[in-house]
Amino acid sequence: MEVVYVDHAATSPLHPDVIEAMLPYFHTYFGNPSSIHQVGRQARQALDQARVKIARKLKVSEQSLVFTSGGTESDNMAIIGYALEHQKLGNHIITSEIEHHAVLHACQELEKRGFEVTYLPVDETGRVKLNDVQTALRDDTILVTLMFGNNEVGTIQPIKDIGELLNDHQAVFHTDAVQACGVVDLQLDELPIDMLSVSAHKINGPKGIGLLYVREGIKLRPVLYGGEQERKRRAGTENVAAIVGFAKAMEIAVESIKEKQELYHQFARILIDTWTKEEVLFSINGHQYERLPHVMNVSFPGVNIESLLMNLDLAGIAASSGSACTAGSIEPSHVLVAMFGDSSERIQSAVRFSFGLGNTIEQMERVAKDTALIVKRLGQQGEFIS
Structure with a gap:
């Protein structure tokens, strides 16, 4: 059957073209992209090219992308990393009741560390009301994190309107776009957002690889400590094969x-x-x-x-x-x-x-x-x- x-x-499932693109980086080009010899340089070249390809599809600069292990780490990096780094500006965060647990549990962890979190309600369609966002904003609000499209019911939030509402406020805007990427046109150069999370395995790419878009000028406290990879923002040897596959999956997804x-x-x-x-x-x-x-x-x-x-x-x-x-x-x-x-x-x-x-x-x-x-x-x- x-x-x-x-x-x-x-x-x-992995797209066949993604598998084909990844295979050479499991055997022929297996080097550590931080190594300075030619084997490492080959891996570094593939990593850099993949970053550029993804950046072009999202309409952002390649320097703004941080590769992670997936959507969960990207959400945690954005929420916890920003909150801890900017606590001196305030300790209030706004999210919604229908977020993915990667967001909800990150916010709950911050509550244990002394932050205040407002969990906005949604209507029967699963949408946050713009007025509720505005009412919840406080002088000490430093972060608003609301998902782009819900993973259970598919409802899309008024992301552009929310972002524009925050234009004159100190709070930065993060959105979990893991479900939206590849099925909705994400032109980040036209969206008023500061950070955005994406995961490869939702767009026919490999599991265990994702990214966080971080607008220029935003500083995050690292969640992981070790090496100086990803411009000192995310320690750990990059998963070159998965990143190459991610780039191919992104290319196919956006074009279709x-x-x-x-x-x-x-x-x-x-x-x-x-x-x-x-x-x-x-x-x-x-x-x-x-x-x-x-x-x-x-x-x-x-x-x-x-x-x-x-x-x-x-x-x-x-x-x-x-x-x-x-x-x-x-x-x-x-x-x-x-x-x-x-x-x-x-x-x-x-x-x-x-x-x-x-x-x-x-x-x-x-x-x-x-x-x-x-x-x-x-x-x-x-x-x-x-």
Whole structure:
């Protein structure tokens, strides 16, 4: 039985061209890029070229990019690194209730160190209100960190408006764009942001490599100590093979954004139309228009989500209940709780379908039909939630 993978928001398969680009750096060009001999210089050249390629796709200078081990480290580096370095300017941070745990747990750690954190609520679409950001701002606010697009429901935040709101304030603006990169056009030269986190394995690149964009002039306290790599901002020998793969993945992802957006919208329409035709009760969670095209979070009232996921897996469909970082947890999604309250039916019956490389129209037709059959077999009860 062919397994249909619709959990690309958790991780994505390596693109064949990415694998091909990486292979020489596991054997032929294996040097340490900090070594001064020719083997090291070959690795350094590849590292520098990859940085330039990524910088051009993001429309920033290559000096502004810091390679990390992934989105989690990038978020921690931005939040903890900036807060500790600028505590003399204030100790107040603003974030939201629906952030990835890499952000939430970093903020919670700072609270233990004496910082104050305001966790903004969201509406039922998963969006932060601009007025709430403005109201939360204080003279001692030094950092605002709000994700670009949510990993569970796909809702996109009003990033540009928030950034412009902070133009006349000392607080810097960080956004976790791990889910948005590769499916939304990130022209950083046009966005009023100061720091941005990205991870390669969400865009068909390798796991264990990410980056943090840091606007010129912003100083961060290092999270890691050791060597002087990454312009003394992140110690540790650079993962050259992964960085080369990251650059190739970024190149492919950015150049195919429009094509992917159209295809993913078509996938979503197939699911919606099929379930409607089959008279399945469902509701889509997240903003109707301001959303990431590859993430579709759906609640099936009256259906136990664990039973649904188990039956989908048996049918060869790999979906998830939300954030991969909380897989196996019996705790409800903090994102859906923030959107609907902890007693909402939607929380207990929500499944995330996320699209990506390798998915086809035929696969989506199968996912739609098999999901409808399973939901009915599980004895769905309840009324449609608008």
